[in-house]
Amino acid sequence: MTCSINYAPRLRAQGLRVTPQRNAILHVLHHSGGHLSPTQVYERARQEFPSLTEPTVYRTLEDLAEKKLLLAAHVGNGKIVYELAETQHHHLICHKCGNTVEVDHAPLELLYHQFESSTGYKLDSSHVTFFGLCPDCQS
Amino acid sequence: MTCSINYAPRLRAQGLRVTPQRNAILHVLHHSGGHLSPTQVYERARQEFPSLTEPTVYRTLEDLAEKKLLLAAHVGNGKIVYELAETQHHHLICHKCGNTVEVDHAPLELLYHQFESSTGYKLDSSHVTFFGLCPDCQS
DNA sequence: TTCCTTATTGCAACTTCTTACAATAGTAGA
DNA sequence: TCTACTATTGTAAGAAGTTGCAATAAGGAA
Incomplete structure (x- = not known):
């Protein structure tokens, strides 16, 4: 400290x-x-x-x-x-090697609005994580 | 059974x-x-x-x-x-009353592509949950 | 500074979840 | 049907996370 x-x-x-x-x-x-x-x-x-x-x-x-x-x-x-x-961001995680990259939150704003108008909910936060293969693990 | x-x-x-x-x-x-x-x-x-x-x-x-x-x-x-x-779907959860609604996965496909091209990852799944207030709890 | 209120913490007990390994039981092939 | 292989399960122990409640201490008011 x-x-x-x-x-x-x-x-x-x-x-x-x-x-x-x-x-x-x-x-x-x-x-x-x-x-x-x-x-x-x-x-x-x-x-x-x-x-x-x-x-x-x-x-x-x-x-x-x-x-x-x-x-x-x-x-x-x-x-x-x-x-x-x-900064608000989300994660892409490689489920082979565990590697993680951060992606910006901004592209999700559109979704927020979409879901808000279709459901009547007022959204304020989210847990978002994507899984897949990183470039190195794709071969 | x-x-x-x-x-x-x-x-x-x-x-x-x-x-x-x-x-x-x-x-x-x-x-x-x-x-x-x-x-x-x-x-x-x-x-x-x-x-x-x-x-x-x-x-x-x-x-x-x-x-x-x-x-x-x-x-x-x-x-x-x-x-x-x-069916693949995600959830909006009201953090006041706990009520849950399901939303379709389709609108997220666009994001998948966006993040795939910006990161090189090949995505295959996701954990996505949105939080907010349901219509009843907004007043 | 001192007192008071109440948010925050620690304690103890508990529930939930995980791990390693040995025992069991599906299933493919003879 | 029987056998062998090995995926799946159970056991036992432990780690991680939770809860209720009493004790403590942060911060506002006198």
């Missing part, structure tokens, strides 16, 4: 209290660069905040995702990973 | 052996009409085939989904539900 990023304003902006547990979790996600499973978050964040417990990690990840500070992404078979919500 | 639907041909077509466990699971999913969680499948299928075990249910659901006899859908927070793969 030697870095100077301050997550407090973002938490407060969502009406959430600022706690060392939440800071540790956000810090870990920030420095991981990518997607982490709840277990990975738990293990890493415990290095910085040893009294952290599993239920807290799961609840925090859910809460922060609900408040849009984090994005939750599904990566096959019900597994869920989290990352800081910088 | 008084119904006469025979799942054997579909299993054999996928190179899978026909076992009473698989029949019981398919039977349960057929008669449920909708989406069931692994636990629900386990509990109901056990009525018909009491020696059925949990690991078998989880493995069977995964296997059948991989062979496209079942569809796996995500319904919030990493929860996964299964249903018979009749």
Whole structure:
């Protein structure tokens, strides 16, 4: 926790209290660069905040995702990973080598509107993951 | 298990052996009409085939989904539900009342092509779920 | 600063899901 | 029908994720 990023304003902006547990979790996600499973978050964040417990990690990840500070992404078979919500994007996953690429959310906006007008729902979020073969695994 | 639907041909077509466990699971999913969680499948299928075990249910659901006899859908927070793969579709879920509607897969084909040409991936499946407010919960 | 309210956390017990490996039972071929 | 092969299942143990409730501590008000 030697870095100077301050997550407090973002938490407060969502009406959430600022706690060392939440800071540790956000810090870990920030420095991981990518997607982490709840277990990975738990293990890493415990290095910085040893009294952290599993239920807290799961609840925090859910809460922060609900408040849009984090994005939750599904990566096959019900597994869920989290990352800081910088830009909204989705994932293509190669089910042979596991390689992942990110794709922009923008093309999905059209679908949103389409489904909104056909169903009357007002959509605000989505879990979208595509599976297939990456270029390297196609041969 | 008084119904006469025979799942054997579909299993054999996928190179899978026909076992009473698989029949019981398919039977349960057929008669449920909708989406069931692994636990629900386990509990109901056990009525018909009491020696059925949990690991078998989880493995069977995964296997059948991989062979496209079942569809796996995500319904919030990493929860996964299964249903018979009749028509390919996706779900809009109201996060207030939990109500669910199904939407056709066709509009997503365009996206498939778009992402395929921008990434070089060859896509074959997806997990897609949209969240929002249903018409009743918008007021 | 101190008090008060209540969001957040930890604890303990529990449920759900997974894994490795040995036992069982489909199914193709003789 | 019988045999052999091996996919599938059960067992047992463990890992991952959840829940209810009591204890704690963040943040607003005095």
